[in-house]
Amino acid sequence: xxxxxxxxxxxxxxxxxxxxxxxxxxxxxxxxxxxxxxxxxxxxxxxxxxxxxxxxxxxxxxxxxxxxxxxxxxxxxxxxxxxxxxxxxxxxxxxxxxxxxxxxxxxxxxxxxxxxxxxxxxxxxxxxxxxxxxxxxxxxxxxxxxxxxxxxxxxxxxxxxxxxxxxxxxxxxxxxxxxxxxxxxxxxxxxxxxxxxxxxxxxxxxxxxxxxxxxxxxxxxxxxxxxxxxxxxxxxxxxxxxxxxxxxxxxxxxxxxxxxxxxxxxxxxxxxxxxxxxxxxxxxxxxxxxxxxxxxxxxxxxxxxxxxxxxxxxxxxxxxxxxxxxxxxxxxxxxxxxxxxxx
Numbered sequence: 357x358x359x360x361x362x363x364x365x366x367x368x369x370x371x372x373x374x375x376x377x378x379x380x381x382x383x384x385x386x387x388x389x390x391x392x393x394x395x396x397x398x399x400x401x402x403x404x405x406x407x408x409x410x411x412x413x414x415x416x417x418x419x420x421x422x423x424x425x426x427x428x429x430x431x432x433x434x435x436x437x438x439x440x441x442x443x444x445x446x447x448x449x450x451x452x453x454x455x456x457x458x459x460x461x462x463x464x465x466x467x468x469x470x471x472x473x474x475x476x477x478x479x480x481x482x483x484x485x486x487x488x489x490x491x492x493x494x495x496x497x498x499x500x501x502x503x504x505x506x507x508x509x510x511x512x513x514x515x516x517x518x519x520x521x522x523x524x525x526x527x528x529x530x531x532x533x534x535x536x537x538x539x540x541x542x543x544x545x546x547x548x549x550x551x552x553x554x555x556x557x558x559x560x561x562x563x564x565x566x567x568x569x570x571x572x573x574x575x576x577x578x579x580x581x582x583x584x585x586x587x588x589x590x591x592x593x594x595x596x597x598x599x600x601x602x603x604x605x606x607x608x609x610x611x612x613x614x615x616x617x618x619x620x621x622x623x624x625x626x627x628x629x630x631x632x633x634x635x636x637x638x639x640x641x642x643x644x645x646x647x648x649x650x651x652x653x654x655x656x657x658x659x660x661x662x663x664x665x666x667x668x669x670x671x672x673x674x675x676x677x678x679x680x681x682x683x684x685x686x687x688x689x690x691x692x693x694x695x696x697x698x699x
Contacts, residue, residue, distance in 0.1 A: 357664070357667075357668055357672065357673055357674065357675060357698050358386045358387055358572075358574075358673065358674040358675070359384060359385050359386055359387070359674075359675055359677070359691070359694060359695050359698055360385060360386060360387030360388060360389055360413075360415075360574065360674055360675065360676040360677070361377055361380050361385050361387070361388045361389070361676070361677060361678075361679075361691070362388075362389045362391070362417065362576045362676040362677065362678050363377070363388065363389070363390050363391070363401070364391075364678065365390075365391045365392070365393055365395035365396070370401065370404075372684070374404060374405060374408050375408075375684075376684050376687065376688065377405060377408070377409065377412075378408050378409060379684070379688045380687075380688055380691045381409050381410065381411065381412045383688050383689075383691045383692035383695065384691065384692055384694075384695030384696075385412060385691055385695070386411075386412055386413060387412055387413040387414070387415060387674065387676070388405055388409065388412055388413070388414055388415070389414075389415045389416070389417035389447065389574075389576075389676050390402050390405070390414075390415075390416060390417060391416075391417045391418070392416065392417075392418065392419060392420060393451075393455065394455050394459045398416040398417070398418075398419060399416070399419070399432055399435075399436060402414050402416065402436050402440075402444070403436060403439055406436065406439045406440035406441075406443070406444075407439070409443075411443075412443070413443050413444070413445060414436065414440050414443050414444045414445070415444065415445040415446075415447045415520060416445075416446060416447040416448070417447045417520075417522070417540060417576075417676075418447040418448055418449035418451075418520075418522040418540060419432070419446065419447060419448055419449075420449060420450070420451040420455070420456065420460075421448055421449065421450055421467075421470060421471060421474045422450065422451070422456045422460065422462045422464065422470070423456070423460050423462065426473065426474045426477035426478060426494055426496070427477060427481055427487065427496065429446070429448070429474060429478055430477060430478040430481035430482060430508075431481065431508065433446040433478065433482075433517050434481070434482060434508065434510070434512040434513075434517065437512060437513050437514060437517050438510070438512070438513050441513065442513040442514050444517060445517065445518040445519070445520050445537070445538065446478070446517055446518065446519050446520065447520040447521075447522060447540055448471070448474065448475070448519060448520070448521055448522070449471075449521065449522030449523070449540070450464075450467035450470070450471060450522075450528070452464070452603065452604050452608070452609075452610055453604070453605070453608055454603065454604050454605060454608075466492070466493055467528070468527050468528065468531055469491075469492055469493060470493050470494075471521065471528075471531060472531065472535060473489075473491040473492070473493055473494050474494070475519055475521075475535055475536070476489070476491075477489050477494060477496065478517075478519070479516065479519075481507075481508050482508075482512050482514070482515050482516060482517055483515050483516075484507050484508050484511060484512070484515075485507060486505045486506065486507045487505055487506060487507060488505050518537035518538060518572075519535075519536045519537055519538070520536060520537065520538035520539065520540050520572065520574065521535075521536040521538070521539060521540065522539075522540040522542070523539055523540070523541070524541075524542060524610045524611065524613070524614045525610060525613065525614075526553075526555070526556040527556070529553055529556040529557060529560070530556040530557070530559040530560035531560060532560065532571070533556070533557045533558075533559070533560025533561050533564060533571055534559075534560035534561075534563045534564050535560075535564075535565075535568075536568070536571070537568055537569065537571070537572060538571065538572035538573070538574060538674075539571055539572070539573050539574070540574050541573060541574065541575050541576075541672075542576065542599075542611065542614075543596065543599070543611060543614060543615070543651045544575040544577075544651065544667075544670075544672070545618055545647070545650040545651055546650070546663075546666045546667050546669070546670035546672070547650060547666075548617075548618045548619065549670040549671065550670065552614075552617045552618060557571075557671075570673075571673075572673050572674055573671050573672050573673050573674065574672075574673070574674035574675075574676055575667065575672050575674070575675060575676065576676040576677075576678065577651065577652055577653040577675060577676070577677055577678070578591070578592045578652045578653070578654065578677075578678050578680050579652070579653040579654065579660075579675075579677035579678060579679050579680060579690065579694065580653075580654045580679065580680040580681055580690060581655075581656070581657055581660060581681075581690045581693055581694070582654065582655075582680075582681070583655070583656070584649065584652070584654040584655050588654060588680055589648055589649075589652060589654060590640075591680075592648060592651070592652050593640050593643050593648050594636075594640045596627075596640075596643045596647065596648065596651070597627055597631055597636065597639040597640040597642070597643055598631070598636075599611040599612075600612045600615055600624055600627045600628060600631070600639075600643070601627045601628045601630065601631020601632060601636075601639045602631050602632065606628065606632065609628065612624045612625075612627075612628055615647065618647070620644060620647060623642060623643070623644050623647075626642050627639045627642045627643060630642060653675070653677065654680070657693065657697060660694070660697060661697050664697060664698060675694075675698070677691070677694065679691060
């Protein structure tokens, strides 16, 4: 199992965060992931991290496919791969209608079909094909006087950059299993994984090209080698309430839908109602304790080791941790200890 670090998107203390990532690399972390959401873009931060790290992989978590043209997505991925010496993986996702339509002013439509076409266009660009693509949603070049087919000027470091698709719903998870090198999960509960994701993964694997290799399943978790006190897990509880309650409208919230499939239908509806009515503290208090525990990695070393085994048995191959200890020295020490526990 790989060990990665996930940077937050608050934008606070980035220089210190990068220094810490560099120390975590020396402590055994093999990957750093930078999210985007509607924060600062991930790419500028990844370029900085490429210069400050030596061996660890870099990934976006995730770049939103609606906000860049497919060819710009391909060019950007090839650029980060270039400045990092071939260490980049393209974490790509559709995000959700609230962010895409509300912040970017772009229509959120056909996410599954668009994802498939964007991935295909990216791979053609990385192979330096003269790009001619006619899909249901993207057409390159446009017809007319100026629509001359082109290919990427530069020769990419690699002709195939790994694609990691962010997915929650069954159709998206099946697509990741079919066409991507990796699947970026969120709020992954290993106890329910087989029941909730098993059919979708099997559906995608049935159409998977063997040349893609095994599917890398990456899971972000808050992490600490410490007693799982309410205070230590309060930020994670608040994050769950935000995503279940506020990251989407009523009837169109992918995180809320996921938790319902886990078996928390009543709780998910209550959390959303409380959050959208402005009662955020009550929404956080309504998040079930066992869901908070199941989607985090906090406890004594023997407890964490048991949880690692549960995650591995559920198919997880990459842990993306957000260390919770109070000081940088403690967080880096915890990362080194986790690397030893993983083996």
